[in-house]
Amino acid sequence: MNSDISRILISNDLIKERIKQLAEQITKDFLGQELVIVCILKGAFIFAADLCREINLPVNLEFMSISSYGNATVSSGVVRIIKDLNESIEGKNVLIVEDIIDTGLTVSYLASLLSQRAPKSLKICSLCNKPQCHKTLVKIDYCGFELPSEFVVGYGLDFRDFYRNLPYIGVLKAEIYTRYLDSNG
Ligand code: 5GP
Numbered sequence: 001m002n003s004d005i006s007r008i009l010i011s012n013d014l015i016k017e018r019i020k021q022l023a024e025q026i027t028k029d030f031l032g033q034e035l036v037i038v039c040i041l042k043g044a045f046i047f048a049a050d051l052c053r054e055i056n057l058p059v060n061l062e063f064m065s066i067s068s069y070g071n072a073t074v075s076s077g078v079v080r081i082i083k084d085l086n087e088s089i090e091g092k093n094v095l096i097v098e099d100i101i102d103t104g105l106t107v108s109y110l111a112s113l114l115s116q117r118a119p120k121s122l123k124i125c126s127l128c129n130k131p132q133c134h135k136t137l138v139k140i141d142y143c144g145f146e147l148p149s150e151f152v153v154g155y156g157l158d159f160r161d162f163y164r165n166l167p168y169i170g171v172l173k174a175e176i177y178t179r180y181l182d183s184n185g
Pocket of ligand 1: 102105151157
Protein backbone atom coordinates (compact mmCIF):
# COMPACT_ATOMS: atom_id res chain seq x y z
CA MET A 1 0.00 0.00 0.00
CA ASN A 2 1.19 3.55 -0.75
CA SER A 3 2.67 5.04 2.43
CA ASP A 4 0.53 8.23 2.14
CA ILE A 5 -2.69 6.20 2.44
CA SER A 6 -4.22 5.62 5.86
CA ARG A 7 -6.75 3.02 4.73
CA ILE A 8 -8.17 1.38 1.63
CA LEU A 9 -11.93 1.77 1.21
CA ILE A 10 -12.41 -0.19 -2.03
CA SER A 11 -9.91 -2.76 -3.25
CA ASN A 12 -9.01 -3.20 -6.91
CA ASP A 13 -10.68 -6.62 -6.97
CA LEU A 14 -13.92 -5.13 -5.71
CA ILE A 15 -13.75 -2.30 -8.27
CA LYS A 16 -13.20 -4.80 -11.12
CA GLU A 17 -16.09 -6.98 -9.99
CA ARG A 18 -18.48 -4.01 -9.67
CA ILE A 19 -17.47 -2.64 -13.09
CA LYS A 20 -18.38 -5.99 -14.68
CA GLN A 21 -21.84 -5.81 -13.06
CA LEU A 22 -22.40 -2.20 -14.18
CA ALA A 23 -21.28 -3.01 -17.73
CA GLU A 24 -23.59 -6.02 -17.87
CA GLN A 25 -26.55 -3.85 -16.83
CA ILE A 26 -25.64 -1.12 -19.35
CA THR A 27 -25.26 -3.72 -22.13
CA LYS A 28 -28.70 -5.10 -21.28
CA ASP A 29 -30.36 -1.66 -21.11
CA PHE A 30 -29.04 -0.57 -24.52
CA LEU A 31 -29.18 -3.93 -26.32
CA GLY A 32 -29.25 -3.51 -30.11
CA GLN A 33 -28.33 0.18 -29.87
CA GLU A 34 -25.20 2.33 -30.06
CA LEU A 35 -23.86 4.23 -27.08
CA VAL A 36 -21.77 7.39 -26.70
CA ILE A 37 -19.73 7.34 -23.51
CA VAL A 38 -18.81 10.82 -22.32
CA CYS A 39 -15.81 10.45 -20.02
CA ILE A 40 -15.34 13.40 -17.69
CA LEU A 41 -11.62 14.19 -17.40
CA LYS A 42 -9.46 13.79 -15.61
CA GLY A 43 -10.95 11.78 -12.78
CA ALA A 44 -13.05 9.30 -14.78
CA PHE A 45 -10.39 8.23 -17.29
CA ILE A 46 -9.43 4.95 -15.59
CA PHE A 47 -13.02 4.03 -14.76
CA ALA A 48 -14.22 4.81 -18.31
CA ALA A 49 -11.32 2.80 -19.82
CA ASP A 50 -12.18 -0.26 -17.74
CA LEU A 51 -15.96 0.13 -18.05
CA CYS A 52 -16.05 0.53 -21.84
CA ARG A 53 -14.02 -2.68 -22.29
CA GLU A 54 -16.67 -4.63 -20.42
CA ILE A 55 -19.60 -3.17 -22.38
CA ASN A 56 -20.70 -5.37 -25.24
CA LEU A 57 -22.22 -2.71 -27.53
CA PRO A 58 -21.02 -0.47 -30.38
CA VAL A 59 -19.47 2.32 -28.27
CA ASN A 60 -18.14 5.78 -29.18
CA LEU A 61 -15.87 7.42 -26.63
CA GLU A 62 -15.96 11.17 -26.13
CA PHE A 63 -14.08 13.27 -23.58
CA MET A 64 -15.02 16.42 -21.75
CA SER A 65 -12.66 18.27 -19.48
CA ILE A 66 -14.02 20.48 -16.75
CA SER A 67 -12.60 22.52 -13.91
CA SER A 68 -12.50 20.76 -10.56
CA TYR A 69 -11.80 22.07 -7.10
CA GLY A 70 -8.26 23.16 -7.95
CA ASN A 71 -6.17 22.13 -4.96
CA ALA A 72 -8.97 22.32 -2.42
CA THR A 73 -10.96 19.34 -1.18
CA VAL A 74 -14.39 20.98 -1.05
CA SER A 75 -16.69 21.85 -3.93
CA SER A 76 -16.79 25.43 -5.10
CA GLY A 77 -19.88 24.67 -7.17
CA VAL A 78 -18.20 26.39 -10.10
CA VAL A 79 -18.09 24.32 -13.29
CA ARG A 80 -16.02 25.49 -16.24
CA ILE A 81 -15.76 23.58 -19.53
CA ILE A 82 -12.11 23.33 -20.54
CA LYS A 83 -12.62 20.87 -23.40
CA ASP A 84 -15.99 20.22 -25.02
CA LEU A 85 -17.13 17.18 -27.04
CA ASN A 86 -15.74 16.78 -30.57
CA GLU A 87 -18.93 15.31 -32.02
CA SER A 88 -22.62 16.11 -31.99
CA ILE A 89 -24.71 13.95 -29.64
CA GLU A 90 -28.04 14.79 -31.28
CA GLY A 91 -30.27 11.70 -31.51
CA LYS A 92 -27.73 9.48 -29.70
CA ASN A 93 -27.76 7.45 -26.50
CA VAL A 94 -25.38 9.27 -24.17
CA LEU A 95 -23.86 7.95 -20.96
CA ILE A 96 -22.00 10.47 -18.79
CA VAL A 97 -19.22 8.63 -16.95
CA GLU A 98 -18.06 10.35 -13.76
CA ASP A 99 -15.56 9.39 -11.07
CA ILE A 100 -17.46 10.59 -8.02
CA ILE A 101 -20.57 12.58 -7.15
CA ASP A 102 -20.19 14.75 -4.09
CA THR A 103 -22.45 17.83 -4.02
CA GLY A 104 -23.87 16.73 -7.39
CA LEU A 105 -23.41 20.24 -8.80
CA THR A 106 -20.93 19.20 -11.50
CA VAL A 107 -22.92 16.32 -12.92
CA SER A 108 -26.21 18.25 -12.73
CA TYR A 109 -24.67 21.09 -14.68
CA LEU A 110 -23.24 18.67 -17.27
CA ALA A 111 -26.51 16.79 -17.62
CA SER A 112 -28.48 19.97 -18.21
CA LEU A 113 -25.88 21.21 -20.69
CA LEU A 114 -25.86 17.95 -22.68
CA SER A 115 -29.64 17.53 -22.60
CA GLN A 116 -29.94 20.84 -24.47
CA ARG A 117 -28.12 19.14 -27.39
CA ALA A 118 -31.10 16.83 -28.04
CA PRO A 119 -29.64 13.36 -27.34
CA LYS A 120 -31.99 10.40 -27.76
CA SER A 121 -31.31 9.47 -24.13
CA LEU A 122 -29.02 10.76 -21.39
CA LYS A 123 -27.91 8.68 -18.43
CA ILE A 124 -25.39 9.09 -15.64
CA CYS A 125 -22.90 6.48 -14.47
CA SER A 126 -20.61 7.25 -11.53
CA LEU A 127 -18.08 4.98 -9.91
CA CYS A 128 -18.67 6.55 -6.49
CA ASN A 129 -21.39 8.56 -4.85
CA LYS A 130 -21.48 10.42 -1.53
CA PRO A 131 -25.24 10.69 -0.89
CA GLN A 132 -24.82 12.63 2.35
CA CYS A 133 -23.07 15.45 0.47
CA HIS A 134 -25.63 16.16 -2.27
CA LYS A 135 -26.71 19.79 -2.54
CA THR A 136 -28.99 19.20 -5.49
CA LEU A 137 -31.28 16.40 -6.66
CA VAL A 138 -29.30 14.00 -8.87
CA LYS A 139 -30.59 10.86 -10.55
CA ILE A 140 -27.69 8.43 -10.88
CA ASP A 141 -28.64 5.65 -13.27
CA TYR A 142 -25.59 3.47 -12.62
CA CYS A 143 -23.64 3.80 -9.38
CA GLY A 144 -20.60 1.74 -8.41
CA PHE A 145 -20.22 2.44 -4.71
CA GLU A 146 -21.78 4.63 -2.06
CA LEU A 147 -19.19 6.27 0.18
CA PRO A 148 -19.29 8.26 3.41
CA SER A 149 -18.55 12.00 3.19
CA GLU A 150 -14.79 11.60 3.19
CA PHE A 151 -12.25 12.80 0.64
CA VAL A 152 -10.86 9.82 -1.27
CA VAL A 153 -8.07 9.27 -3.80
CA GLY A 154 -6.99 6.58 -6.23
CA TYR A 155 -8.32 4.86 -9.34
CA GLY A 156 -8.41 8.21 -11.18
CA LEU A 157 -9.23 10.38 -8.17
CA ASP A 158 -6.53 12.86 -7.16
CA PHE A 159 -5.24 15.17 -4.52
CA ARG A 160 -3.22 17.95 -6.18
CA ASP A 161 -3.15 15.75 -9.31
CA PHE A 162 -1.33 12.93 -7.51
CA TYR A 163 -2.56 9.44 -6.51
CA ARG A 164 -4.69 8.92 -9.65
CA ASN A 165 -2.59 5.87 -10.48
CA LEU A 166 -3.37 3.97 -7.28
CA PRO A 167 -5.27 0.79 -8.23
CA TYR A 168 -7.65 1.11 -5.24
CA ILE A 169 -9.71 3.87 -3.62
CA GLY A 170 -8.46 5.03 -0.25
CA VAL A 171 -8.17 7.81 2.29
CA LEU A 172 -5.05 9.92 2.65
CA LYS A 173 -3.26 10.28 5.97
CA ALA A 174 -4.18 13.56 7.70
CA GLU A 175 -0.50 14.58 7.72
CA ILE A 176 -0.51 14.83 3.90
CA TYR A 177 -3.05 17.71 4.09
CA THR A 178 -1.25 19.30 7.05
CA ARG A 179 2.07 19.18 5.20
CA TYR A 180 0.44 20.74 2.13
CA LEU A 181 -1.24 23.51 4.16
CA ASP A 182 1.99 24.22 6.07
CA SER A 183 3.96 24.69 2.84
CA ASN A 184 1.20 26.74 1.12
CA GLY A 185 0.01 28.94 3.95
P1 5GP B 1 -19.46 17.69 -7.07
O1 5GP B 1 -19.75 18.76 -8.07
O2 5GP B 1 -20.37 16.52 -7.15
O3 5GP B 1 -19.37 18.27 -5.68
O4 5GP B 1 -17.99 17.21 -7.33
C1 5GP B 1 -17.64 16.33 -8.33
C2 5GP B 1 -16.16 16.37 -8.62
O5 5GP B 1 -15.39 16.78 -7.48
C3 5GP B 1 -15.68 14.99 -8.93
O6 5GP B 1 -15.81 14.72 -10.31
C4 5GP B 1 -14.24 15.01 -8.46
O7 5GP B 1 -13.40 15.54 -9.46
C5 5GP B 1 -14.27 15.96 -7.28
N1 5GP B 1 -14.43 15.22 -6.02
C6 5GP B 1 -15.53 15.14 -5.24
N2 5GP B 1 -15.32 14.36 -4.16
C7 5GP B 1 -14.04 13.94 -4.27
C8 5GP B 1 -13.22 13.06 -3.48
O8 5GP B 1 -13.60 12.51 -2.43
N3 5GP B 1 -11.95 12.86 -3.93
C9 5GP B 1 -11.46 13.43 -5.06
N4 5GP B 1 -10.21 13.16 -5.39
N5 5GP B 1 -12.21 14.24 -5.83
C10 5GP B 1 -13.48 14.48 -5.45
